[in-house]
Amino acid sequence: MLPASTTSGGGMPEFTVTGLDLAVIIGYLVLSRIIPLVASARMKKKAKAGGKETDESEDYFLGGRNFIWPFVGLSLVATNMSGATFVGLAGGAYDQGISIFAYEWMSAVILVIFIFFILPFYLRSKVFTLPEYLENRYDRRSRMAFAGFNLFANMFIDMAAALFAGAVVVKVLYPDIPMIVSVAVLAILAAVYTVIGGLGAVMISDSIQATVTIIGGVIVLIATFNAIESWDAVVQTAGDEKMSLILPADHPDLPWPGLITGVLIIGLYYWTTNQLVVQRTLGARSLDHGRWGSLLAGLIKLSFLFLFILPGVMALSLYPELESSDTVFPTLVFDLLPVGLRGLILAAVIAAITSTVDSILNSASTIVTMDFVKTLRPDTSQRRLVFSGRVSTVVALVVAIVWAPFIAQFDTLYQYLQSVLSFLVPPVVAVFLVGIASKRISATAAFLTLVILQPLGLALFIVTQVLPEEPTIQFLYAAGISFGLSVLMLFGISLLGPSPDESKTGELTWKKKYWTEESKELRGTPFWANYRFLSIGLLALTAFLVVVYA
Incomplete structure (x- = not known):
């Protein structure tokens, strides 16, 4: 051998x-x-036999x-x-x-x-x-x-x-x-x-x-x-x-x-x-x-x-x-x-x-x-x-x-690709999460945040990470700054215009009643099937590992 x-x-x-x-x-x-x-x-066949009809595209x-x-x-x-x-x-x-x-x-x-x-x-x-x-x-x-x-x-x-x-x-x-x-x-x-x-x-x-x-x-x-x-x-x-x-x-x-x-x-x-x-x-x-x-x-x-x-x-x-x-x-x-x-x-x-x-x-x-x-x-x-x-x-x-x-010809650029998302994705996160959290965020604010701050993020990535011999800002800090600017832009533009139509935001923004109604539905659910108890367990295990190896 x-x-x-x-x-x-x-x-x-x-x-x-x-x-x-x-x-x-x-x-x-x-x-x-x-x-x-x-x-x-076989799963498709079984689903159809059970009476569950779906579109071909959904399948x-x-x-x-x-x-x-x-x-x-x-x-x-x-x-x-x-x-x-x-x-x-x-x-x-x-x-x-x-x-x-x-x-x-x-x-x-x-x-x-x-x-x-x-x-x-x-x-x-x-x-x-x-x-x-x-x-x-x-x-x-x-x-x-x-x-x-x-x-x-x-x-x-x-x-x-x-x-x-x-x-x-x-x-x-x-x-x-x-x-x-x-x-x-x-x-x-x-x-x-x-x-x-x-x-x-x-x-x-x-x-x-x-x-x-x-x-x-x-x-x-x-x-x-x-x-x-x-x-x-x-x-x-x-x-x-x-x-x-x-x-x-x-x-x-x-x-x-x-x-x-x-x-x-x-x-x-x-x-x-x-x-x-x-x-x-x-x-x-x-x-x-x-x-x-x-x-x-x-x-x-x-x-x-x-x-x-x-x-x-x-x-x-x-x-x-x-x-x-x-x-x-x-x-x-x-x-x-x-x-x-x-x-x-x-x-x-x-x-x-x-x-x-x-x-x-x-x-x-x-x-x-x-x-x-x-x-x-x-x-x-x-x-x-x-x-x-x-x-x-x-x-x-x-x-x-x-x-x-x-990619093999751009070893340095390939390494920088690990940080490029820090400059590109914070506006996306803000548009999704703030849009769920607040019904006041308007369509124009979301669109402008994406089309202005994402290209700007790419430009800043090149200026701060690619062109200098050493990065001029740590990319994880840049992500936080970009996210903060995105949130400010979303609220700033939204407040300058009219409130969005309730038909656009009604079912797709957070309301306290969702939590209250779900709490009633979860009563009597075994802890092993209740996602809230399971989530607490996962977070506790995570905290334990972080503390042990900190």
Whole structure:
């Protein structure tokens, strides 16, 4: 048997994928393409047999709004993972320490906010897309502006970056394979069931992918923990800063005030206003299933500390001289795991890649079809809408395949892409959240906030982050400033004009009576089914982890 890897001298390890590993990977890929399509078709058939009639477009884009909470939760997690979940979190922990867990525990907090104050309005409006929700709350101008931004972000940031990260993983294992080939193969693997089965197949696939990925993380965690000399040795090697979750206010990467001014705002965009993610909850069978699924996703996100981050920290004591942090995860897999089991972990990495890409493809096709095709041609038949969705999926795929390899030529710009959302998304968060909180916000205020502050944010990103040799402002602080300006602009413009029509705001803004009426409905509900008790439990667990590792 060939050696698994070589790490002597701290250089780049040599990786060998055996025949058994390859057989496991291929077997997984074949089954994970077939199972979602078959299961999705059976679910549709069962729903129709039970008398639940849905439009063809609703079946394709939202899975007939028939998903129970485990599918919703696992799909949310799988969508959130990318090809870099394993490699990126382990490598980031190796370089930066456990402070990168901030993005994970903050997700749990944000998902609680989401299910209390935001999701009910989305489901009440019965929309296909979040841009459509903006038209219901404001007007068509805001819908089209946000749809355009969402589509751009899906193709040029989310999907291209996911494919690029996946190709980097393949490059570590097979250096001779051209990047464009890796990108194309990964994209096609994700597109197979996305084009044919729509959101139904995607969510079933995501549930499988998330499960495999979590199992893979558990295996690597156990193997790494068994390999270290002792936990005390790990703590001593890592040092106090890398073992601390909360960093000083002047830290260049993650200052603690930035948790509120930046991480919270970026997270609110990602988990509550991004079509890519929220579409999973729009397909929930009911509000309860959407809420329970979101809480499950928050709980799984907390486990990332143990599944992906701590193995990276433990690698400091096992391989203290690795040349690149990107090799941390592959080194752990090939040094510590037996043949065959390595194939399962590599399958989990591919699962993370394809789960992100299939979700982005479905999101992009939904926006093109429902926000552009149906809006501009309202008489389009259901069959033509589904056909448009399939065509737009293929087009988005081709654009991302062509663009993804170019990211490799802009290493510095690719790193800056992690902060560009801090300048672009605060106006979006403000338009959605303030619009739900206050019926006084007008359609003109929302539209102008989007079309003025988003381009201005992009310009400021270039001036403060790209052009100078060193950034002139920490991007997490910039997000807070941008959000504050967005709120001021929304209220300032709204107060200068007449109050919005009650028909636009009546059902889509927060009222105390919603809380009171729901409280009555929840009386007698067992605590294990009451989302309020479950939310308190999730927040308590989050607080416990933050305090322990602070």
